[in-house]
Amino acid sequence: MKQLKHDTWVKPYMTKYKGLLALILVLGLVTFICGGALMFTSGYLISKAATKPENILLIYVPVVLVRAFGIGRPVFRYIERLTSHNWVLKVTSDLRKRLYQTLAKDAAFFQQHFKTGDILGILADDLGHLQNLYLRTIFPTLISWLLYVIIVIALGLFNWFFALAIALLLAIIIFILPLVSVAVLGARVERHKQLQQELYTDMTDDVLGLSDWVVSGRQADFLARPQPTLKAARQNTVTTRHFEWRRDFLIQLIFGVVVVVLMIWTNQQFTTNQSLANWIAAFVLCLFPLVDAFAPVSQGVEEWPLYMSSVARLNHLQPVTRELPTQQTLSQPVAMIDFQQIDFKYAPELPQILQHFNLHIAAGEKVAILGPSGTGKTTLLDLLLGELEPQAGQVTINQVPIAALQQQRAQLIGMLDQKPFLFNTTVLNNIRLGNLAASDEAIMAALQAVELGPLMQRLPAGANTVVEEAGARFSGGEQQRLALARILIQDAPIILLDEPTVGLDPITEKALLNTIFNVLADKTVIWVTHHLQGVEHADQVIFLEHGQIVMQGSPHELYRTNERFRKLYQLDQGL
Structure with missing residues (x-):
């Protein structure tokens, strides 16, 4: 978070387009609410229809709601995607314009203090990382937090003790595991980046000196030289993937526990008569679409160190402002x-x-x-x-x-x-x-x-x-x-x-x-x-x-x- 304390490349645009940001969060929230409501009304409809009601009008309202939420979920999802990508395009356009103006304003300064590869890295990678920072980390995380608050408050209306239990289980998914992901994968992401740079340097040197390798008859050495770095990079990637598989499995397992807890609680609350029993499936099924809201948080946050590295590099682009003397105009031809x-x-x-x-x-x-x-x-x-x-x-x-x-x-x-x-x-x-x-x-x-x-x-x-x-x-x-x-x-x-x-x-x-x-x-x-x-x-x-x-x-x-x-x-x- 230290990089964001004095940041001038991410936070300003959160304020500049705050109206659009609010719309994105509302649309994202409504998307998941529609998904949960679809499963909720579907569960109730299935249970109610299984009791063979005397008149179709007794299940007409849930039928209409199933259709409404079924249509609403993809519609709001599509609008949310359009809005979020519109945000990113606006911000990226501003960032590219600002980067160009920053570089053009004092080109010689940057030639002194930055390698060409660093500037190209900023243009090619860092702005792309900021796009992913919004799309894959900030937006999903904020939406999941809002949804988390709504779920806890909604369950608290029935039973605050049960709401607290669900809050603790979900907190593991949206707070604890993301922090663990950053702590564990931060060093590995940096290591992978370092290995890529080493491999790029070695391969560039080898290709540019290809004729020397051939003349010296060291073709075998040429082929063998990048192997240790490739092996280390491959091992780092495999280790990272294993951690992600274990983390994602744990997320699914916790959701399974939440489902079991919810089934136990609903059976205690809604089994006094047949009319109340129809709500059991509604409460349990509405939980499943929420997996899509909470699970991506850890995946988006795991690349936080990479994003912060890009933010740090962009904020480092601060040329020294030169004080020019009083400007003059040559009145005579150049002599x-x-x-x-x-x-x-x-x-x-x-x-x-x-x-x-x-x-x-x-x-x-x-x-x-x-x-x-x-x-x-x-x-x-x-x-x-x-x-x-x-x-x-x-x-x-x-x-x-x-x-x-x-x-x-x-x-x-x-x-x-x-x-x-x-x-x-x-x-x-x-x-x-x-x-x-x-x-x-x-x-x-x-x-x-x-x-x-x-x-x-x-x-x-x-x-x-x-x-x-x-x-x-x-x-x-x-x-x-x-x-x-x-x-x-x-x-x-x-x-x-x-x-x-x-x-x-x-x-x-x-x-x-x-x-x-x-x-x-x-x-x-x-x-x-x-x-x-x-x-x-x-x-x-x-x-x-x-x-x-x-x-x-x-x-x-x-x-x-x-x-x-x-x-x-x-x-x-x-x-």
């Missing part, structure tokens, strides 16, 4: 970009990424930034975007700190990264995201500039063709060209390229780079790349290592004077 004495590390305990880093970029210059992974290439781009703040020094445009230009950032900086996102809408709409005021003619001109004009002519609806989810209709090179057209429409003076040709074949890569630098000839371009393909397009090449610039100059000059650069270039070209 220079400066990194001045930059010191940066992602956390105090982590190594320094940039140290006393200085770089001056003139307007219209094309700068290629190279270096091993982890040397700060992409970090430089995030610093220029203002997504990250250095611990020392500052990044400026025309001597104005980038932090003071955040409101104008979209007009100053465009970016083409490794996997630009294309939405499931038309080509025109995807390109227009760069400038909502752009005309169709301007967009078509941009598509022509990035050499997609012939492709548009071949598409079924031209530029009105839907690109499909994540741009699935187009190849990787075509997706990058569409994103490049979006940048042209944006018309920002500074363009950042974050390894836009990763995953493309050499021919496509070369053609795309030629197009990029051709259409961006009048822009200031900062290009992060992992190899030297197309480096001749750059005016200046910078090689980062240990937070410092270890090589800098034009590609022609470096090839002529720097032995290391020459070897790297020849290796990259296959010379």
Whole structure:
């Protein structure tokens, strides 16, 4: 319960949609009441009909009630399901919107503090767990508690001592066993999750290194490596299932005891005459539908630790709010970009990424930034975007700190990264995201500039063709060209390229780079790349290592004077 004390992802929606929640509980309660009433009137009808009444009118009322409750139970059940799923869809929609806004608001912060897998886990698993938290735990538990109170009060009208006995027996099912389930299965659920993560890691490493296993002739080791983890996971699952079988058997056994107790009590209360004896079957039979109300409580609560883990992860998504300085607007065209004495590390305990880093970029210059992974290439781009703040020094445009230009950032900086996102809408709409005021003619001109004009002519609806989810209709090179057209429409003076040709074949890569630098000839371009393909397009090449610039100059000059650069270039070209 500690996770819910300061929760901002579950409790607020209980209040926001409290009217709908009340309706769900009422409908769920009425569903089980109809089920019990159906068996109650059926039991009375059977007993009364067995005494051969002189007139059908003597059993007409129970006949009508059997029909009414028989129809009412599935109808209310169906409405309750619709209402509860409507609740979940509303809440999930709010949660997804909130999660997107939280992540989009400070993307760089989350890249620093969360692994990509953690974010994907939140998107794929945690929101799904919250759906189950409502549908499988909160709603059934609240309904069972309400029904429990009603049953005890109803029996108390006849005999409070008997009502107390039934209350104690049912309390074992809806209070004691759920608590035992959480205590016993909590560690096993966490263990199962841990084993799944270990298995995922091992299998990923094995598959990515498959060629090494084959070359080394260790096929048997490859097959045997995941077996211990698989065996442990299987054993954990079997142990969990055995506990659930024993618990469910105990629930049925307790219900059997309740039925026997109810039969004994009714025989004592309603056997003084034949008219009263007709109520015995009614009271006993009405108990059986209530199994469906009480039994699922333990099953829903057993995954409580998993739900709380998801709640904790969501509540942990609290980025630090940055206080931006007074915002300014550049009145002059961009003339220079400066990194001045930059010191940066992602956390105090982590190594320094940039140290006393200085770089001056003139307007219209094309700068290629190279270096091993982890040397700060992409970090430089995030610093220029203002997504990250250095611990020392500052990044400026025309001597104005980038932090003071955040409101104008979209007009100053465009970016083409490794996997630009294309939405499931038309080509025109995807390109227009760069400038909502752009005309169709301007967009078509941009598509022509990035050499997609012939492709548009071949598409079924031209530029009105839907690109499909994540741009699935187009190849990787075509997706990058569409994103490049979006940048042209944006018309920002500074363009950042974050390894836009990763995953493309050499021919496509070369053609795309030629197009990029051709259409961006009048822009200031900062290009992060992992190899030297197309480096001749750059005016200046910078090689980062240990937070410092270890090589800098034009590609022609470096090839002529720097032995290391020459070897790297020849290796990259296959010379």
